[in-house]
Amino acid sequence: MYQLIKQIIKTGIKTESPPLPDEAMRVETQRLQEEILHVFGSALNIRHVDAGSCNGCELEIHAVNNAYYNIEGLGIKFVASPRHADILLVTGPVSRHMVTALKRTFDATPEPKLVVAIGDCACDGGIFGESYASCGRVANVIPVDVVVSGCPPTPTAILQGILTAISTPK
Amino acid sequence: MPITHPNLHLTQLAGAIPAWLGEIKPDDLQPICQNVRDGGGRLVALWGSDTREQGKGYTLHIALVNETGLICLSVPLPAGQPGYPDVSQIFPVANRMQRAAYDLLGIYAHEGHDHRKWLRHGAWHGGSFPLRKDFDAVLSRTNEPDAYPFVQVEGQGVHEIAVGPVHAGIIEPGHFRFSVVGEKTLRLEERFGYAHKGIEKRFESLTVQHAAKLAGRVSGDSTVAYAWAYAMAAESIAAVTPPDRAVWLRALFLERERIANHLGDLGYLGNDVALSFGFAQFWILKEQVLRNNAALFGHRYLMDKIIPGGVAADLVESGAQSGKQTLFKECAMLEHEVRLLRGIYEEHAGVQDRFIGAGRIEPKLAARLGLCGLAGRASSQSWDARVQFPCAPYDKLDVQMATYRNGDVAARVIVRFDELFESLRLQREILANLIHDDGLAIPLAKLPAHGFGVGMVEGWRGEVLVAIHTDADGNLTRVHPHDPSWQNWPVLEHAVIGNIVPDFPLINKSFNLSYSGQDL
Numbered sequence: 001m002y003q004l005i006k007q008i009i010k011t012g013i014k015t016e017s018p019p020l021p022d023e024a025m026r027v028e029t030q031r032l033q034e035e036i037l038h039v040f041g042s043a044l045n046i047r048h049v050d051a052g053s054c055n056g057c058e059l060e061i062h063a064v065n066n067a068y069y070n071i072e073g074l075g076i077k078f079v080a081s082p083r084h085a086d087i088l089l090v091t092g093p094v095s096r097h098m099v100t101a102l103k104r105t106f107d108a109t110p111e112p113k114l115v116v117a118i119g120d121c122a123c124d125g126g127i128f129g130e131s132y133a134s135c136g137r138v139a140n141v142i143p144v145d146v147v148v149s150g151c152p153p154t155p156t157a158i159l160q161g162i163l164t165a166i167s168t169p170k
Numbered sequence: 171m172p173i174t175h176p177n178l179h180l181t182q183l184a185g186a187i188p189a190w191l192g193e194i195k196p197d198d199l200q201p202i203c204q205n206v207r208d209g210g211g212r213l214v215a216l217w218g219s220d221t222r223e224q225g226k227g228y229t230l231h232i233a234l235v236n237e238t239g240l241i242c243l244s245v246p247l248p249a250g251q252p253g254y255p256d257v258s259q260i261f262p263v264a265n266r267m268q269r270a271a272y273d274l275l276g277i278y279a280h281e282g283h284d285h286r287k288w289l290r291h292g293a294w295h296g297g298s299f300p301l302r303k304d305f306d307a308v309l310s311r312t313n314e315p316d317a318y319p320f321v322q323v324e325g326q327g328v329h330e331i332a333v334g335p336v337h338a339g340i341i342e343p344g345h346f347r348f349s350v351v352g353e354k355t356l357r358l359e360e361r362f363g364y365a366h367k368g369i370e371k372r373f374e375s376l377t378v379q380h381a382a383k384l385a386g387r388v389s390g391d392s393t394v395a396y397a398w399a400y401a402m403a404a405e406s407i408a409a410v411t412p413p414d415r416a417v418w419l420r421a422l423f424l425e426r427e428r429i430a431n432h433l434g435d436l437g438y439l440g441n442d443v444a445l446s447f448g449f450a451q452f453w454i455l456k457e458q459v460l461r462n463n464a465a466l467f468g469h470r471y472l473m474d475k476i477i478p479g480g481v482a483a484d485l486v487e488s489g490a491q492s493g494k495q496t497l498f499k500e501c502a503m504l505e506h507e508v509r510l511l512r513g514i515y516e517e518h519a520g521v522q523d524r525f526i527g528a529g530r531i532e533p534k535l536a537a538r539l540g541l542c543g544l545a546g547r548a549s550s551q552s553w554d555a556r557v558q559f560p561c562a563p564y565d566k567l568d569v570q571m572a573t574y575r576n577g578d579v580a581a582r583v584i585v586r587f588d589e590l591f592e593s594l595r596l597q598r599e600i601l602a603n604l605i606h607d608d609g610l611a612i613p614l615a616k617l618p619a620h621g622f623g624v625g626m627v628e629g630w631r632g633e634v635l636v637a638i639h640t641d642a643d644g645n646l647t648r649v650h651p652h653d654p655s656w657q658n659w660p661v662l663e664h665a666v667i668g669n670i671v672p673d674f675p676l677i678n679k680s681f682n683l684s685y686s687g688q689d690l
Contacts, residue, residue: 003510003513003514003517004447004514004518007447007451007510007511007514008447011450011451011454014454048339048340049336050340050341050342050343050365051343052343052364052365052366052367052686053342053365053390053686054387054388054389054390054686055342055389055390055391055684055685055686056387056390056391056393056471056473057390058340058341058342058390059390059391059434059471060470061340062340062434062453063453063456063457063460065449065453066449066450066453066454066456066457067450067453067454067457068454068457078339078340080338080339081338082336092365092367093367095293095364095365095366095367095689096291096292096293097291097292097293097316097363097364097365097366098335098343098364098365100315101335101336101343101364105336126387127372127383127384127387128367128368128369128372128384128387129372131307131367131368131371131372132293132294132300132305132307132310132311132368132371133293133294133300133366133367133368133371134367134368151387151473152390152471154470
């Protein structure tokens, strides 16, 4: 126990300051009112849905939770059910086998809700494109508010996308 | 010769690893597989190809491995009734691969016990096969719900827990059906294919260079291993050898991928037994490795840095802070920190109580089911392609294999720690040997016609295999990427039997298998 506590003290605080919102990521005109966004901003629940990714984007979503980006320090946390969520974070081209699950997850998320598409595949189909097995971008299946490109996008970009979704357009 | 059989004539393939190719008749398939199995060999991959244009009907391909190397067998099947003798009785791991080969190509195993679909849900109808050259994506589209006949467990007090495809954490999609009594798991059945996005079909429309990017996205956490295996296969067909500097850099990338993934898993394994300290600490270390990757090579996960013919990133030596110095410092820091954290894990009674005995796979069962890679080595299955078939530069590195016999979560943690330290040692060796100045890549614009090449790389999870077939113009006519998760997912079903349901996330994490890599 002594070693453990010593290690915590030695490590100190690693968290870096979060990025500012970036309006260029917004694809949908803000649908939610400012007051709601204000409430969201201080306690936001995210449900992640992998709709068919290569798992590269998942690595970076995990990284958003590490001590450097410390997403929970901003009052934002990942939850286990869409019924608890304010935002859906969707990765991957949407495989045809995931269409039903993605739509049901979207429907199960209470209004008001936002959708952030994470990664090149979620933005435009990426290298997998549209095919017998893939529907391409997330917006082909459910409405998307903010897109974060990158293969995979960096944790900073993911954080920026989430913060953009809940910020008021300037 | 790796194996002898009167009807088998093998020719050795060019390339970085010992591999042979031979064509056999369907009737010889089972005896040859049995021969390899009896000699302690394993089945690595099974796939099919549409060779009707060459007047050959369909072809079944099987990659077997024994102590001498890879044995790739082609079995021509008649176009009218493309059936072949079942090999899943000899190699149980073939079961899902045979079912996937049917879903995608329509070739099937006679007298198999399990003819349920595997990768197909409802996106295309059962009579159409995406990997056939005359497949029509529009005509074969359906939106049937996925009616899948799960095995029912009956008896007093048995109930089912259905989980997924959308999981509670940040995980890939898949479905788990638990049959439980109280807290105890009687049976687990997996249902995958949710992440099937048509990777193999997509390969057929890409150039050799562009396809390297797709290979690096079969399973993102193993991007280096896939890109290398793909490049190795392409170089095998073209019979070219990449520059020395390129192969040393490839090994550096592969070991860095192993280091990053093992760090991440060790953190999550702590987290899954409620020691969030472990997650915080190990992910600080992982982030530092990723940041060094981005600063030195231009990508946090080193995607697209291995290309056919060589590499696309170099370790720059000039400047105030040389790349080598940065990495030597990183090695020293990681060795110190991980040693400390290992001590904390090992002395933590709560952690050890959850790790020891959970999800045990006895060596005997591991051998029978063909458990491979890291999880295999934690159950005494001493296979590591870097040791047995050391391609350059591993032939100069003398990799020490980490094995353990207990086969439980604790064993898989120990193997990860041991491999982490070994990878740090290897990284030091590689940096010391990175002295060649013979360029980063040789151009590989076009592959020869009617070629076959194969590459196999020991990724952090296990052996990753990529096979390439070219057509009459040297274009990619069939590419098959194989993930070690094909071997290990079925074993997870056994690992959880008798364990309590709340231990499933821990046991699952201790294997950490890829969904995308097997869904394709």
